[in-house]
Amino acid sequence: MPTDCLSFRDTNYFSSLICDYLDEKDTLKPFYNRFPKLENFKAQIEEKQLSFKDETRQILVETLNKQYANTSVSKLTQTHIDLLEHSNTFTVVTGHQLNLFTGPLYFFYKIISTINLCKELKAAYPDYNFVPIYWMASEDHDFAEINFFNFRGKKVQWNRGASGAVGELNLEGLDKVFEVFGSQLTGTANASELKSYFKNAYLNHSNLAEAMHDLVNALFKDFGLVIVDGNDHALKQQFIPYVEEELVKQTSFAKVSEANQQLNTLEGNYKIQVNPRAINLFYITEGIRERIVENDDTFFVNNTNITFSKSEILKHLNEVPERFSPNVILRPLYQEVVLPNLCYIGGGGELAYWLQLKSVFESYDVVFPMLLLRNSALLITEKQKEKLDKLDVKISDLFLNQDALKTKVTNQISEVDIDFSEQKQYLKQQFKALYDLAAKTDGSFKGAVAAQEQKQINGLEALEKRLLKAQKRKLSDHLNRIVELQNELFPNQSLQERYMNFSEFYLEYGSDLIPKLFDNLKPLQGEFSIVQV
Numbered sequence: 001m002p003t004d005c006l007s008f009r010d011t012n013y014f015s016s017l018i019c020d021y022l023d024e025k026d027t028l029k030p031f032y033n034r035f036p037k038l039e040n041f042k043a044q045i046e047e048k049q050l051s052f053k054d055e056t057r058q059i060l061v062e063t064l065n066k067q068y069a070n071t072s073v074s075k076l077t078q079t080h081i082d083l084l085e086h087s088n089t090f091t092v093v094t095g096h097q098l099n100l101f102t103g104p105l106y107f108f109y110k111i112i113s114t115i116n117l118c119k120e121l122k123a124a125y126p127d128y129n130f131v132p133i134y135w136m137a138s139e140d141h142d143f144a145e146i147n148f149f150n151f152r153g154k155k156v157q158w159n160r161g162a163s164g165a166v167g168e169l170n171l172e173g174l175d176k177v178f179e180v181f182g183s184q185l186t187g188t189a190n191a192s193e194l195k196s197y198f199k200n201a202y203l204n205h206s207n208l209a210e211a212m213h214d215l216v217n218a219l220f221k222d223f224g225l226v227i228v229d230g231n232d233h234a235l236k237q238q239f240i241p242y243v244e245e246e247l248v249k250q251t252s253f254a255k256v257s258e259a260n261q262q263l264n265t266l267e268g269n270y271k272i273q274v275n276p277r278a279i280n281l282f283y284i285t286e287g288i289r290e291r292i293v294e295n296d297d298t299f300f301v302n303n304t305n306i307t308f309s310k311s312e313i314l315k316h317l318n319e320v321p322e323r324f325s326p327n328v329i330l331r332p333l334y335q336e337v338v339l340p341n342l343c344y345i346g347g348g349g350e351l352a353y354w355l356q357l358k359s360v361f362e363s364y365d366v367v368f369p370m371l372l373l374r375n376s377a378l379l380i381t382e383k384q385k386e387k388l389d390k391l392d393v394k395i396s397d398l399f400l401n402q403d404a405l406k407t408k409v410t411n412q413i414s415e416v417d418i419d420f421s422e423q424k425q426y427l428k429q430q431f432k433a434l435y436d437l438a439a440k441t442d443g444s445f446k447g448a449v450a451a452q453e454q455k456q457i458n459g460l461e462a463l464e465k466r467l468l469k470a471q472k473r474k475l476s477d478h479l480n481r482i483v484e485l486q487n488e489l490f491p492n493q494s495l496q497e498r499y500m501n502f503s504e505f506y507l508e509y510g511s512d513l514i515p516k517l518f519d520n521l522k523p524l525q526g527e528f529s530i531v532q533v
Helices: 016-022 026-031 038-051 054-067 075-083 106-124 174-182 189-202 208-223 233-238 240-248 251-264 310-319 331-338 348-354 358-364 382-391 395-399 402-413 421-439 443-474 476-489 502-520
Strands: 004-006 089-096 129-136 148-151 154-157 226-229 281-285 288-295 298-301 307-309 324-326 341-346 370-373 377-380 528-532
Touching: 004 395, 016 026, 016 348, 016 370, 026 251, 038 089, 038 106, 038 341, 038 370, 054 075, 054 226, 054 233, 054 331, 075 129, 075 208, 075 226, 089 106, 106 129, 106 208, 106 341, 106 502, 129 208, 148 502, 154 174, 174 189, 189 208, 189 502, 208 226, 208 502, 233 240, 233 331, 240 251, 240 281, 240 310, 240 331, 251 358, 298 310, 307 310, 324 331, 331 341, 331 358, 341 348, 348 370, 377 382, 377 502, 382 476, 395 402, 395 476, 402 443, 402 476, 421 443, 443 476, 502 528
Parallel strands: 089 129, 089 341, 129 226, 341 370, 377 528
Antiparallel strands: 004 528, 148 154, 281 288, 281 324, 288 298, 298 307
């Protein structure tokens, strides 16, 4: 079990929208279908089973077998692919960009949450099968977001020019990245394994999608994970009617705009995660992924000379549907059209934009999946835990910003009472008599009393701040040790999972790392986990 847990709200790292969603706040219920509780999956299964076609299942299985044709597929993964033909089999999905060497650590938490939820569902609903899916964001085009990972506080970066869908990028230059990264991995079996993972993925394939498929399969094939590349002709054919409606009627713009207005009226002052465009589609071909825009029934591919009439673009769509790429608004719909999916597992930012999309799904009569916040965790070593205990600091304190942390610890361990609340209360009692006197005279005297009271309060607060500052200097050695530990666990003043790469932990713990995470991350737990490794 985790050494400790913390509510997501208490970490101070998650938005009010996500915290209110986790609390099942009534005002947010119109924006999702069912809350992800084990007992709610029965109705979700029945709803999806009624709407998902056998023909679509057949196409999905054929497509997956083609995508795995040159991959060392495990027996369990192949079993899962085969089971998808049957009407009692459903998926749980997570998705992520093709970050170099998986990117931040939370990539692992997403996938482990997905696999573990499938296990829980199978135990609760043994008559059904549940397949964990990783949906590769191979059509994304933001290379700057994915071309690096952090290792020992420094960036390991892939520098090259890039345009178009990142999944289609050739792997030019990654041999040099391997040389730089590999030079830091020496002397242990774990280091050799890491080099092997990187080399097999990035030096033995022709493009980034193939490399990511190989790497994720190597890491998770023994757990039955199925990887889907949505940038596929056969899968896109299933989505043609929805793309056609987007081009002709621009339905999603109206629906998401309406949902955004409704969210803006709620008390939480929620940040709108995404704003729709008139047409929420890109056009992709070699080296190009650009927005499709329309003006007077002529369709333009932004920043190119490519144009279509209405009839031409609809004909083109039916011939080469793979050239039409959904953006963040329509990608969820595409995923749910081609998969017998029950639940999407994502981070806070992802769930925030999914909550804007329910009316889009309703307008297309597609079942809206359950939305589950992925597991989040802080990995802490035994040595770090011992340091915390010696310093008499709670793990939860480390989630405070650094100045608040130092202030809290100083107040806790100072031999001098720094809190002047008692003195301020006494002062207010003293002024009470003066206010009584002012009430018997005129209003101007009451104002003078209030001004003098505030002046005295301000003076006490200034003394309080000076005393706190002096005590921080006196206790600086102790505070510096705490800050050093916080910087280890919260690199770059961020959550560990959003900054560090799995390789640092794998270097230390090797193949024991992933099973340890599987044992400790409970997808329906609904709390932030602290896992001692």
